Amino acid sequence: xxxxxxxxxxxxxxxxxxxxxxxKAAMGKEMDAGLCGGKSSLAMLQAYCDAASGKxxxxxxxxxxxxxxxxxxxxxxFGGGRKPKVVAEAKYKLTREQISGAGDVLFGAIAGYxxxxxxxxxxxxxxxxxxxxxxxxxxxxIDEGILMRWTKDFSATGVVGKKVVELQRQAMxxxxxxxxxxxxxxxxxxxxxxxxxxxxxxxxMGVILGTGFNICVRVASRRIRKGVGKYHGKCMIINMEAGxxxxxxxxxxxxxxxxxxxxxxxxxxxxxxxxxxxxxxxxRLIVVDLVKKEKLFAGRVPExxxxxxxxxxxYMDVLESGSExxxxxxxxxxxxxVLTVEERLVLVLVCHAIARRSARIAAALISGALTRVExxxxxxxxxxxxxxxxEKYPGYHRMLEEAISEIEGVKGKGISLxxxxxxxxxxxxxxxAVVSKAD
Ligand code: BGC
Numbered sequence: 083x084x085x086x087x088x089x090x091x092x093x094x095x096x097x098x099x100x101x102x103x104x105x106k107a108a109m110g111k112e113m114d115a116g117l118c119g120g121k122s123s124l125a126m127l128q129a130y131c132d133a134a135s136g137k138x139x140x141x142x143x144x145x146x147x148x149x150x151x152x153x154x155x156x157x158x159x160f161g162g163g164r165k166p167k168v169v170a171e172a173k174y175k176l177t178r179e180q181i182s183g184a185g186d187v188l189f190g191a192i193a194g195y196x197x198x199x200x201x202x203x204x205x206x207x208x209x210x211x212x213x214x215x216x217x218x219x220x221x222x223x224i225d226e227g228i229l230m231r232w233t234k235d236f237s238a239t240g241v242v243g244k245k246v247v248e249l250q251r252q253a254m255x256x257x258x259x260x261x262x263x264x265x266x267x268x269x270x271x272x273x274x275x276x277x278x279x280x281x282x283x284x285x286x287m288g289v290i291l292g293t294g295f296n297i298c299v300r301v302a303s304r305r306i307r308k309g310v311g312k313y314h315g316k317c318m319i320i321n322m323e324a325g326x327x328x329x330x331x332x333x334x335x336x337x338x339x340x341x342x343x344x345x346x347x348x349x350x351x352x353x354x355x356x357x358x359x360x361x362x363x364x365x366r367l368i369v370v371d372l373v374k375k376e377k378l379f380a381g382r383v384p385e386x387x388x389x390x391x392x393x394x395x396x397y398m399d400v401l402e403s404g405s406e407x408x409x410x411x412x413x414x415x416x417x418x419x420v421l422t423v424e425e426r427l428v429l430v431l432v433c434h435a436i437a438r439r440s441a442r443i444a445a446a447l448i449s450g451a452l453t454r455v456e457x458x459x460x461x462x463x464x465x466x467x468x469x470x471x472x473e474k475y476p477g478y479h480r481m482l483e484e485a486i487s488e489i490e491g492v493k494g495k496g497i498s499l500x501x502x503x504x505x506x507x508x509x510x511x512x513x514x515a516v517v518s519k520a521d
Contacts (some may be wrong), residue, residue: 091368102485123351146510152175155168170199212273268513290467295357398436449490
């Protein structure tokens with residue numbers, strides 16, 4: 083196969099240091115505009131809490147909704163800066179009908195799973211619960227918020243523009259679930275920051291690099307010009323909804339096509355270049371182009387690439403770094419035969435170029451966000467990161483770190499990236515503890 087189109091693709095997906103610095107600068111400006119309530123691609127939503135002190139204690143249940151896997155957990159928070167422990171946990175897979183049918187069906191299903199979990203584990207005391215709801219929610223206070231729009235292919239009807247905790251409480255009451263009350267509503271980035279903050283006083287930023295992408299930051303309350311309501315703290319965490327960032331991004335024809343075919347055209351542009359939901363879709367678009375123009379796969383589009391969502395992020399991991407045996411097994415499963423050396427090489431190059439670009443854009447956005455954070459000490463800044471892309475994608479952590487060093491011009495420059503597993507769920511419980519202590 084001629085390598086011209088492949089060469090062009092790899093070139094187009096490379097993000098130079100100059101481009102990363104431009105993204106970083108644009109990020110700072112968009113943050114300032116969003117904090118003033120001005121025109122910005124960053125919603126900069128108030129989270130109505132500051133980073134946890136580590137002194138919080140108790141047992142708190144948490145709900146974690148952010149993808150098709152929905153989780154319920156009971157978390158023990160020890161105080162004394164010790165890592166919280168998940169004492170019971172259950173995962174449920176939401177059906178298509180639940181995520182895209184009527185809102186009542188979604189909240190009813192969540193209430194049903196919660197009730198089952200409390201009953202099976204004999205949690206009969208009264209509990210204040212944390213609720214991680216990982217979509218753009220404009221909080222009205224720590225325990226209520228309005229859904230601005232759905233992302234990540236959720237589309238349950240009758241929820242956008244409504245108070246999500248109220249809907250959840252109604253569904254819980256309808257099932258007679260009376261010993262649990264939602265006391266805190268949070269985004270998964272905020273939960274992740276809080277989980278790390280309990281053990282690490284330098285943590286001032288939470289990032290999700292998984293199915294979706296987003297960042298939250300701790301900022302000084304005086305800089306939030308659009309108001310903080312009855313909140314009295316000197317600093318507040320802000321859910322930036324960074325996935326919607328749309329300035330200085332090096333969009334290619336493939337990105338435009340992906341966006342055009344998406345359910346939220348024009349929105350979440352950074353997320354569409356960074357997160358695990360979209361990277362496999364980019365692989366698909368490029369491979370289809372290579373099949374058509376350069377006769378890859380003998381000029382026939384393999385079945386797995388014929389539909390939008392069948393090629394998964396997990397396949398990219400295996401193709402890029404799996405053993406001979408793993409790649410062979412996967413190829414048989416998804417292509418029905420082993421790959422030729424050339425086919426495999428092309429797939430590796432495509433996956434790598436897309437994942438590397440994701441890490442470099444994410445690095446630029448993290449560096450940009452760091453310019454506006456309020457530190458908790460003079461020490462290093464810790465960035466809490468959760469999500470399968472960061473945790474599992476081969477080399478992702480390293481590429482992210484290297485790109486940050488390139489942007490900052492100094493290796494490490496006082497920034498440490500901390501994998502914060504299960505941060506979104508545990509963090510909701512931590513916020514429930516922070517709120518309960520403040521009462
Ligand atoms: C949502 C964010 C969320 C992120 C990571 C995005 O699609 O808009 O609220 O934090 O996904 O889950």
